[in-house]
Amino acid sequence: MKQFLLTMAGVFAGLVLFLIGVPFLLIVMAAGAARPTPTPAQTVLELDLREPLTDQDPVNPFASLGRRSMSVMSVIETLDRAGKDGRVKALFVRLPEGGMPPAAADELRLAFKKFRAAGKPVVAHSQGLYPSGVVTSTYMLGASADELWMQPGASLQVTGLASEDVFFKRFFDKYGVKANYEQRYQYKNAVNPYLYSDYTAPHRESQLSWMGSIYGSALASAATDRNQTPQVLRTNLEAGPYLAEDALKLKLVDKVGQVEEAEKSILTRAGKSAEIVEFERYLRSSRDRTPRPGPAIAVVEGEGAIMTGHDGAANPFSSSATMYSDDIAEALYDAIKDKDVKAIVFRVSSPGGSDTASEQILAAVRAAKAAKKPVVVSMGTYAASGGYWVSSEASAIVAHPTTLTGSIGVFGGKFALGPALERFGVDIRELGVGSEYAGAFGMGGEMTQAQRAAFSGWMDRIYGNFIARVAEGRNLPVARVQEIAKGRVWTGSQARELGLVDEVGGFYQAVDKAKALANLKGDVRLKRMTTQVSPFQALESALGVSATSVRTLAAAAWIMGDPRAQSILDQMAQERLRSSGARVLAPTPVH
Structure with missing residues (x-):
């Protein structure tokens, strides 16, 4: 009884805090959002990319509590406004030390180039680039700036792109776990780690193909922005890793200096009495909340x-x-x-x-x-x-x-855990009425031959629907879609x-x-x-x-x-x- 009363008291306290504290917090947040901070006449925006961006703003208002609220879409839309805003003179970017989603880097690169086309300089600063994720895309984004700075003694380790997968097949075999999955078709490799202990030939082919395409695209864009040939840039990068001073000699970066030095440089370019403004602050203050009429x-x-x-x-x-x-x-x-x-x-x-x-x-x-x-x-x-x-x-x-x-x-299927659990004295039993297929997805055992046949036929129909949608939408013959799908x-x-x-x-x-x-x-x-x-x-x-x-x-x-x-x-x-x-x-x- 004592424990019950303590638990209920805790729940009651939590409810009071939830029903009073959270609305109060929301009112404070709304009041802050309603009073945008004026933008100085000579502004340098500082965009910090060291925390991951989502692609889009969250729909849920609580999702950003305790986290940053920027997205790729909000950044490019804000840069579009800033390019037309006479008060904004330049952009200063803090690059992450690891990789970025390649398409996000592509989108930001286009936004940087559009901002520069408006006659406004972009300076990027890196405290090091390390082989974590698609670091080539991070380097590509930095290369799209007017100047790419690197901190003294920092490492530039942009030597390629690697991806690692964990395969569970031998572990499952050892403990009796059965993976009952079907794929349509051999390149649908999301469940391969459960079915095999190594890459299949199609899995390897597909993965190396898209990795090579991403790597080549990033190198080509970076080479264009740095006025080098892709082959020269690739040779120099892959011969790394380098310290910042060595990277400067090879013209992989433009300047070596601390963050404060880079900030001072961009402020000087922006004009007398220029101020640095956090990107998120400008984002909130510059949004046009007045709907315009017309198309x-x-x-x-x-x-x-x-x-x-x-x-x-x-x-x-x-x-x-x-x-x-x-x-x-x-x-x-x-x-x-x-x-x-x-x-x-x-x-x-x-x-x-x-x-x-x-x-x-x-x-x-x-x-x-x-x-x-x-x-x-x-x-x-x-x-x-x-x-x-x-x-x-x-x-x-x-x-x-x-x-x-x-x-x-x-793809689809299940894990049959019954044989594995039996080793620990746990037995799974199943009862059912209707057809045999009703129990197809029970975890006690593998699918029967009849269940597997019914499931396989259903998978074929879903795959056929997918093929039909693509053929119709892309105006391609069904045979051609089947050839490039799989x-x-x-x-x-x-x-x-x-x-x-x-x-x-x-x-x-x-x-x-x-x-x-x-x-x-x-x-x-x-x-x-x-x-x-x-x-x-x-x-x-x-x-x-x-x-x-x-x-x-x-x-x-x-x-x-x-x-x-x-x-x-x-x-x-x-x-x-x-x-x-x-x-x-x-x-x-x-x-």
């Missing part, structure tokens, strides 16, 4: 795994991005009904997910085209598998050269050659394409359609009638610091995307 291009954004449902059912404190099919479809239908909207740019950054959720979104894309509103897909870091499914029938597709796309395939991942450059995308470029190239398809001229406003959940809607969702007790107790425990709370909240969202059945999901090896 518009709608912007619909989707990032993360594709799932059925809507964001209101999600964990209100999770920072992970998810594309909920109800929300994306609703945004597309809202754009259809909006008389001012003449075209739609659909930003997709997703490795895929549910085939039914993908089909729901694709149906909304079809509806927009039927309403004479062109839909142009702008691909981010990933637009693979289900991410390509939702893109396949767009009016046009624009991808970065390093976007990972394609992966036109499907679950293989392609980069944007490779996909362009295969006819899977129309153009290589970034978000604003997609906007230009949408304008051309809609016969729009001049400066056309962008109208964001994706639903942004307000803080109070998120609270209402968290305390919703359908799950009041569980959500309230979990949220209270989260505030009180109970580590079990996060798992409770995450389970409620993740149970919607089960491992059984078929998934149009691609691996996400790029960080």
Whole structure:
């Protein structure tokens, strides 16, 4: 009884804090956002990229609590405004020490070049570049600046691109775990680590292919920006690693100096009395909150795994991005009904997910085209598998050269844990009524021959649907799609050659394409359609009638610091995307 009373007292305290403290925090946040800080007349923006960026701003207002709130999309949109703002004179960039998602680096590089084209210098500073992730893309982004500085004695280790996979087959064999999975087809390698102890020939071929394409693209862009030939730059980089002073001698960087020295240099270039302003501060103060009349291009954004449902059912404190099919479809239908909207740019950054959720979104894309509103897909870091499914029938597709796309395939299955658990005295027994297939995804044992045959036939039908969507949308013969599909991942450059995308470029190239398809001229406003959940809607969702007790107790425990709370909240969202059945999901090896 004593323990029960203590527990209830803790829960009550958590509820009081949650219901009073959180709204108070939200009011403070809203008040701060409502009072933008004036921008100095001579401003140098400082963009710190040392913490990862998401592709898009989070829909959930709680997702950014305790974390940075910038995204690739918010950065490029802010730089577009800053390029036209007479108060902003220059940009100072702090580079990360490791790799960046290649397509994010491509998008930022285009934004830097556009900013420089407005007559405003960009200076980048690095405290070292180390072989963690796709560091070649980080170097490429730094090379796009007017000047690339490096701290004295810092290391430049941009010697290539490596990827590592962990294979579990021998471990599973030792402990009796059976992986019952099917793939369509040999390049759909997301489950290969469970089925094999090494790379299969198709897995190796596909992975080396996209890695080589990304590496070559980054080197070519960096060589262009540094006025060198790709071969000379590649030879010099691969002969490393170097200290900053050696890199300077080889013209791999422009200057060696501390951060303070680089800041002083860019301030001098910006003019007398210039001040450094944090990028996030300018981002908040420069947003135009007054809607303009006239024709518009709608912007619909989707990032993360594709799932059925809507964001209101999600964990209100999770920072992970998810594309909920109800929300994306609703945004597309809202754009259809909006008389001012003449075209739609659909930003997709997703490795895929549910085939039914993908089909729901694709149906909304079809509806927009039927309403004479062109839909142009702008691909981010990933637009693979289900991410390509939702893109396949767009009016046009624009991808970065390093976007990972394609992966036109499907996989599904289960782990049979019964034999492994028997070794520890745990027995799994199953009862059921109806057909034998009803128990196909039980974890006690492997599928029977009849279950496997039924499952395999179902997988074939889903794969056939995927092929049909691509053939229809890309105006390609079914046989040709089957030839280039088979679950293989392609980069944007490779996909362009295969006819899977129309153009290589970034978000604003997609906007230009949408304008051309809609016969729009001049400066056309962008109208964001994706639903942004307000803080109070998120609270209402968290305390919703359908799950009041569980959500309230979990949220209270989260505030009180109970580590079990996060798992409770995450389970409620993740149970919607089960491992059984078929998934149009691609691996996400790029960080």
